[in-house]
Amino acid sequence: MTTATAADTAHGHAHDDRPFIRKYVFSTDHKVIAIQFLLYSMVFLTLGGLLAMAIRWQLGFPGQPMPGGQVLLGRGAPGGVIDPRFYLGLVSMHGTFMIFFAIMPLLVGAFANYLIPLKIGAPDMAFPTLNMWSFWLMIPAGVLAVLALVAEGGAPSAGWTGYAPLSNTPLYTGVSAGQVFWCLAIAVFALSSLLGSVNYITTVINLRARGMTLMRMPLSIWALFITAILAILAVPILAGAIIMLLFDQVVGTHFYLPSGGGQPLLWQHLFWFFGHPEVYILILPAMGIVSEVIANGSRKPIFGYKSMVIALCAIAFLGWLVWGHHMFQSGMNPTLGTSFMVSTILIAVPTAIKVFNWLGTMWRGNIQFHPAMLNAIAFVAMFVIGGLSGIFMAAAPVDMYIHDTYFIVAHIHYVLFGGSLFAIFAGIYFWFPKMFGRMMNERLGKVHFVLTFVFYNCVFFPMHLLGIAGQMRRIYDPNTYEFLRPLQPLNTFISISAFLLFASQLPFVWNLFHSMFRGPKAEKNPWRDNGLEWTTSSPPPHGNFETPPVVYHGPYEFSRPDMEEDFLPQNQPLPSAKGA
């Protein structure tokens, strides 16, 4: 079963005399790499958030000088008033930063790296050096992305989806260097993501501890495993498409340009063939994290483990058949639209199964409201909204009206913020003690949760109304249209809520960095959980485990009636087996 030999573990554990630079900078230890990804993503999460604040300033107070705008945005905001061209740069780079450089590295950089080896009982990843490269490639990728934002001639202004020919013809936007940097950033990001995914897949297949059968794997590992498979199949499509886009810009090819026989819709097909699996890359790990936290917080086995695994696989599979639902109004053959509508709407089924199973897990539980659990509950509550609003746009005729409106913006944020980001918060609160050996402040965690939950809904729920009233996405000033003028108070309300939402993250940032160094020491297993990561010290040593763990049962043995304790780590035999 296992290829992680005792010798490996013993070697890694003998005495850790690696120099500082090998230990914390160019480290091959998956835990250090995970923390590097965590800090890296935090930088981009903040940057992406700041861009969103500037966007909201313009929409809430159109044409008014932004306080500090001239200093912060420079050329982009002459006299503090955001320039329409720069506004599109903000919109494009907000999406790019958040999706490629914040949420994805958090889920499949930080959490996959941290959890996979620890939860399957491996000393490290299968390819530690490759793993190190996967992080260090993100540095040039990130630098290129920031260069794209500040490049001479302006930031990319074709949106994070970079639709051609707007994206590949400088004539149409006045942007050239920025868009080239954007392409390069995503190409390098793709390489990093591929290296990571190869590693995760190999590690899960080959390095599971003795007794860790596939159906005893924690759901987070199942989710990360399937995500890695999605990534390894989807990301090369993006890389190929983006290199073609780059060629269109710099060497004069016409892949997406009709004047040379190319097809603008080809870009959309390629982009969304990657892009829709990407949506699941951004949500499946979140579902995995939430499953762990909800089982732990309810002190109950996860309800319907097997159907949870099947639902994960079903979502991942269906995810390949639905890309055309982004293109209902694109001029794609409407009959093709019908098949994409059916496959898309079917995804509601496995998604519903997951939601009901989370509810089933909480049913007759003994729910502990620690910050991780609160965020996991919020995930379920908010993801339901994001999932249900998806049905509106899956129905192609309704999509004809709401496509490219704020209804879509509301939907993506209910899934990516209400879904992924709440799950990320849950994961950080839950595994922080293991990562840093210290506890985060629970009260601050609850304050952060309540403020975030309230303002998050104030920001994104009214966006559904904007969409229903017809407000288009990516417009610099809705007031140029008469029918959108009455929406200004709503836009202003959303903007003020957005500023408060951003400010609500301060307790979290303080809590994170203060607790990292000053928090009370964490014990081995503060949440009384069953995962293998909780059977080793906090933080775990290089090599993770003193002796290679042996697994006796699944990860969700909470509140067994034949036991005094309400949890049973995976490396301890079931009471019946013990008695025998």
Add this chain to the structure above:
Amino acid sequence: MQHWWFPESASSYGGNLDHMFYAILYITGVVFVVVELTLIVFLVKYRGRKDRRADYVEGNNTAEIIWTAIPAVTVILIAVFSQRLWSTIKDSDKIPADAVPVRVHVKQFEWQFTMAGPDGRLDTDDDIFRKDTLHVRVNTDYALNLESQDVIHSFFVPAFRLKQDAVPGMTTHAWFRATRTGTFEIACAELCGVGHYRMPAHLVVHDAVDFARWQASQAAPGAAAPTTTSTAETQR
């Protein structure tokens, strides 16, 4: 508050589309309320207490089957009804055969409309050309041929619930029948560059008498501008 909802429908299929929206809204609304209420009830009822222990339940196959089957049937029904409406609006063979043709030529950041004159056909001498204003007759079918000169734009008439991208290098199609007279706004819904936010155009729906009068007033020489048509041709 009334402005924070759909603009009043003014096209033949707008009402059907709204019904579809409301049907989904009611279905998802019920699911939303049931799920969130259940969640809240569980959170209160099963809140952690020192003297209690969670029940050891690993799952229930009957429950799994029920909550797989019900959503499956519901979404398939939604798909079937949506499909019908979708095909009546978008299928190319559902565009009414006797619809009056309109050529919509769009470029950064301007809409140009070539409307058929009294003969009801395009590319004849009585074509009427207008920038940023499209004139139509109420209760008459119009078939749009959309062409873009540069990047992708999207022809969006909120009051008609109509949206169709215009893609360079190809002609896309849409149709509508206005059911109310009045002036309605046309917007661009697809990011098309720095002027994307300022592409409002107007769609004027006349009653039959008024339309005839307007058409007659356009018969003056020089009203047609075939030049744009030729640019569109060369672009292709």
